[in-house]
Each structure stands twice: as C-alpha cells, then as structure tokens.
Amino acid sequence: MKIMILAAGRGTRMRELTERTAKPLLSLWGRPMLEWQLLKAKEAGFSGAVINTAHHSELFDRYAGSKVMPGLNIEISKEGEDFSGALETKGGIVKALPLLSDGKEPFAVVSGDIVTAYDYRQLRAAAEAVRCGRFDAHLVLVPNPYFKDTGDMDVREGLVYREPKRLTYGNIAVFSPRIFEKESAEKAPLFPWLYQFVDAGRVSGELYCGPWANVGTPEDLAHFGRERNFAVTEA
Template identity: 55%
Template structure:
C-alpha cells in the first residue's frame, strides 16, 4: 500500500515564515515538518510515498530527493510551482492517482497532511484498508477532538460510520481511500469537502477517533509552543 503526503499549499497563517518556503519545510525539533511524516510512515512500513507539490515545489524536490536518505521511495506529483497552481486536496489526489495505484489494480492508499504533528500509529490504518479492499467502505477518516480554533467541528461518529450530526470531532487530515471514488473526475482545483459528504450520507465512510498527540501547526505561536515539548519518537 502506498501513502500520499499533501505538501502543495503555502500556509498563509505562517507568513512571514512561508514567504519564501513551503510550510512543510518549516523546522520543528530540528527537522522539517514533512520529514517527521516521512519517518512516521516509514516506521509503519510504508516504503512508497507520493508527495504533491506546487508552492516552492523546487525547494521540496531538492530537499527530499528520491527518498533514499530516508530509506523510502519518493515520487512527486507536480501541480505547478506557485500557490495559485495548487489543486487542493481532491484535485491533488486525482492528479496523483496514477502514481498511487498501479495499473489495473485498485489498492487503497493512505493520505496525510505534510504539516500536522502527531504520533498516530499509521500502521493501524492497514486494518481499515483491508475493509475498504473488501468493499465494506469507500474511505476511512481519522477524527480528533475539536481543537480550540475549530470548536464547531466537522462531523460525528456513530457505530463506526462518519456522520454529519453532532459535530464534536474534526477531520485529522489522516485517511485511507479507495481509488474508485476518484476515478473519472477531473483534476481541477477542488477541496475534499463538501464533495466527500455525498459518500458520508450514503454510509460509505468509516472512521475512528484519535485522542493522542495531534496538532495542525498553523501559526508561528503554535510552532514555538511545540518546540518546547519533547519530540515524538518516529525512528
């Protein structure tokens, strides 16, 4: 199973840090944010990683290379070289689909954001992927308790299925997808939501709640706060 790291955005709330650098290359605990994600995926057994890039794409390509220095194989899905060319989440996944799924095959794949900080055990997603392969669901989302900056939440969870009622949880930017839901749609600039809610309403999206360490480092103040904490162990 392959994994995709989303790294095409700019991170507007992190300016001035991202005026000349993509947010995933901002350093935390001595390493770029995206590097922690690569190490976490490797630890979980993911060796083939696709990374989508747009804003400051050349810097990500140069820094990460082919992944050999991490013991993985990195393939880039280049959407462009500016923020305006980024395709957002759904569009980015569609564009990268041929790199995520081998020809004439339909294995699920993992998608995570390159700028979250978490010790979520990615290896546990393989059981969700098995259920998707068996046709029991079209996707599996990891939810987290609503952070202070998003108290309204995104969705709920009932009997293992994602719902749009009781929005006490936020999408944690960690998921497993069946490639079938992305086939035959254009790779235009499109977010994941509200499009994915059509599948939620059909009862086709499972989920789980993670109450461990997780954060979307969205501001310089949050970055400074995390710098004072012990680093999560990914190696």
C-alpha cells in the first residue's frame, strides 16, 4: 500500500514564512515537517509515497526516488508551478491516482502539515476492510482543536456519521481507488463530496486522542517546536 502526502497548498496562515518555501518544508525539530511524515511512512512499511506539489513545486524535486529516504520510494505528482495550480484534496488525489494504486489496492492520504504520534501501521486493518469491499474509506477523527468551534463529523461503533459534529477530521485516511475512478482531475475539495459515502454507511472511522496537531501558523510552529511530545521517529 502506498501513502499520499498532501503538500500543494500555499499555507497562507503562515504569512511571510511561506513566501519562499512550501509549508510542509518548514523546519520542525530539526527537519522539514514533510520528512517526519516520510519517516512515519517508512516505519509503517508503506511500499511508496506520493507527494503532490504546486506552491514552490521545484523545491520538492530533491525528494523523488529513494536517496533522501532510503527504503521508501517517493514519487512527485506536480499540479502546477505555483499555488494557483493546486487542485485541493479531491482533485489532487484524482490526478495522483495512477501513481497511488493499480485500481484495486487502497491507499492512505495524510496532510504534510500535521504532526502526530498516531502509528500509521494501525491503518492496515482498515485498509484490509476497504480492500475487501466492506468500506470505501476510513477516516481518523480527533477531538476538536483549539481553533475550531465545531467539529466535522462523529464516529460511533466504527462508522462515521455527519451528525453530531463532535469531532474533527484528522487529515489521516485510507481510500479505495474505486470512488475516484470516474472523477476529473480538477480543483475540488474532498468535502462535501465524500459525504455521499458517509451517508451510505460506506466510511469506517476511529477516534484518536493522542498527540496530534495541525501546524497552521507561525505561532503553532514556535509552540510545537518547544513541545516535543509527539513520539515521532528519529532517522
């Protein structure tokens, strides 16, 4: 199974920090946030990683192949030369689909700007259920972070529901390629499109209450730089 790391966005809340670099390439704990994701993917035994790029896409070229992260083959899905070409989550997945799956194998998707102690090996059971056709997707939900007044969804007895909006999507998921096969590689968000599968009872889920953060602002970057409790793997 492969993993896709979303890295195409501009990161406007980072203000001047992303004028000359991409948000996932900002340094945290001595290395780019993107590399912590790659280390976690390698540790979890993923067969390969796909990084989608747009904003400062040229800065990601050095990651292609396996030299930067031996043992993990990395491919780049370039959506444009700058942020104007970014296709958002759904569009980015559709464009990268030929790199992610043979049409049957599920794949994982994570954001390049989150840090977490969630063990990506835990996605294997969910991936098997998707592979067997029991579900079309699996979402990892987290308690609402400080910057959100309401959540996105809820999870009960292993199924995701739209209501009550008690929890936040943690930007960690497993998807079946089937649901993207007939979609166009054009700019489009994942939600509300994915809700059709939630409403059909085709999306499993779990609540993760361990260390997790979306590093969205310079203040977040400074804060989490001082608080290293995420148990991320060292190289």
